[in-house]
Amino acid sequence: DYRVNSRTLRYVPEESKDKVITDQEVLGALLKVFQALFLNDFHKQTDVVTVLPEAVKSAYQGLLAVQHRRVNPLENRHPQQINLKPEDILFKTLGFSVARATSSVLSAGRGVFVTKGLVPRGTVVSMYPGTVYQKYEPVFFQSIGNPFIFRCLDGTLIDGNDKGLSKVIYRSCSGRDRLGPLRMSDSTWLTPEIHNPLAVGQYVNNCSNDRAANVCYQEFDVPAIFPVELKQYLPNIAYSCDKQSPLRCVVLVALRDIKQGEELFSNYYTIVS
Numbered sequence: 001d002y003r004v005n006s007r008t009l010r011y012v013p014e015e016s017k018d019k020v021i022t023d024q025e026v027l028g029a030l031l032k033v034f035q036a037l038f039l040n041d042f043h044k045q046t047d048v049v050t051v052l053p054e055a056v057k058s059a060y061q062g063l064l065a066v067q068h069r070r071v072n073p074l075e076n077r078h079p080q081q082i083n084l085k086p087e088d089i090l091f092k093t094l095g096f097s098v099a100r101a102t103s104s105v106l107s108a109g110r111g112v113f114v115t116k117g118l119v120p121r122g123t124v125v126s127m128y129p130g131t132v133y134q135k136y137e138p139v140f141f142q143s144i145g146n147p148f149i150f151r152c153l154d155g156t157l158i159d160g161n162d163k164g165l166s167k168v169i170y171r172s173c174s175g176r177d178r179l180g181p182l183r184m185s186d187s188t189w190l191t192p193e194i195h196n197p198l199a200v201g202q203y204v205n206n207c208s209n210d211r212a213a214n215v216c217y218q219e220f221d222v223p224a225i226f227p228v229e230l231k232q233y234l235p236n237i238a239y240s241c242d243k244q245s246p247l248r249c250v251v252l253v254a255l256r257d258i259k260q261g262e263e264l265f266s267n268y269y270t271i272v273s
């Protein structure tokens, strides 16, 4: 593709075409984390809660009540507000947390580490945030010197750069797709205060001879049944508002058990032309 610098693109190698885990498992993991994030934030999201159907609202209230009773069985009438940080929610739900820090590879900039817990093999360990471009959409200016462009098997591109023009474009698309109080995507990965603790996958560094890949990319199309109140945690947005096709996301899946303190490495499979 002449419009983009192929040296900065990542390709999924042929042999990785088979999904490591099923779409159902990806969906399950995302729903688990997002639902916990939403419950943690429930009392602050009154505008969102108001527009939800009565049945959905009471389902969440039921879950909250159970949670409070588990935390403090004696205090039923005035439950204490427990507000955890997003990374603590991730630890509570999936058993690990991840964060960006200086890479263990010299002069590789930042990378992503398991900061707490253990990532079991076959777990969704992070998401690749960014604006999603269909292969025919113009991405020339956004792609100049941009090492954060991910290329899907079908040519769809995801621009995960959190600076400059890429950032402006993501923000503008995110604003466009709002439905009243309901946000259809998360833009906090562009700020230091990330709401979705998984949305750091664009910072994962490339594997090398002495650093084997311990995660791999897997595409995930958000199904129509995805709960509308949880879309606020999806760190992807389509460049053009096309109601027909599902939103493309990319998750990173652990290829083996990954311990606390380990850095994540993927296979960029950069094609050098």
Ligand SMILES: C[S@@+](CC[C@H](N)C(=O)[O-])C[C@H]1O[C@@H](n2cnc3c(N)ncnc32)[C@H](O)[C@@H]1O
Binding pocket: 103, 105, 107, 108, 109, 110, 111, 147, 148, 202, 203, 204, 205, 206, 207, 208
């Ligand atoms: C998508 S970014 C990853 C995040 C990047 N390390 C940062 O701090 O912004 C890709 C860039 O990271 C660097 N990088 C990734 N893997 C590397 C490796 N194994 N050795 C050296 N540099 C690497 C290269 O500069 C590459 O263009």
